[in-house]
Amino acid sequence: VKVDNTCQYTQINQYLLKQCIGQGSYGIVQLAHDTITNADYAMKIISRKKLLQKGGFFGRLAPQRNKFGKSSGTISHPLDRLRREIAVLQKVDHPNVVKLVEVVDDLAQDNLYLVFELLELGPVADVPNGNRMEETQARKYFCDLLLGVEYLHRNHIVHRDIKPANLLLGHDGRLRIADFGVCTEFCGSEDVLLDNTVGTPAFVAPEQLTGPFYGKAADIWAMGITLYVLIYGVLPFSDTNVLALYESIRNQELCFPGVQDSTSASLKDLLTRLLCKDPNQRITLAEIKEHPWIIA
């Protein structure tokens, strides 16, 4: 630890850790300054101890009794999930996906450090902040998201936690998808049938609440919630009570706020198709790429 006259800084190898820039269930992300190259990075700090406590003995190692009474196939150990997350991060390479630069892992230590390229502007719209976004700006971000998700799905990865807080902006305004902490990598088949709900409640697709569901269509639903939030600044389905939230996701009709709603008919059409409650009727990535609002 280095102490200068103002405050204490931690140094990990050549990285001087500065202020916290991200916080979540995963742990924290700090600005990291490379004292050799003078470049800045985002360093995600993962505590193995916390990981074991959170999803460890009580949460994951016991046979998962999911809500359908069946035990879900793979009982994944939290450290296995972490290893898989890192393997996915090391494998992905696309302009619209975060880039992992280095993993600093001192096995003797509790902490594991993931060094990412810094995306200087941070999350695209951290929480529904009431700010509405112009359609042209939202289209730019949504197209970046679309290309990133298409790349992941083509590489047999479903993200499972798409939301504005996980969409980071570089200084060039390009959007990159982050946080593969709950993603699922599937092999061979065209899609993956899942039976456990992970991710963020307000972004969960209706079919996730009633039985086994396909990963790709659930990602597309979350893209719809995300686009709605970027445009309207509020969630389409929300409630402080999570059961009431799930009820509205399943049964409440999609509506567009405000009489002064100046959004285009094509955007409303795309949102309606993204947020179609029946996953078999929901728009696919290929169809999104051809939608009038996208090719406008």
Ligand SMILES: COc1ccc(C(=O)/C=C\Nc2cc(OC)c(C(=O)O)cc2Cl)cc1
């Ligand atoms: C205002 O300026 C800001 C600039 C950058 C940030 C920022 O980067 C935040 C989180 N970052 C990340 C989180 C991740 O997961 C949760 C992952 C991952 O695991 O994929 C990667 C990154 Cl980089 C915040 C504010």
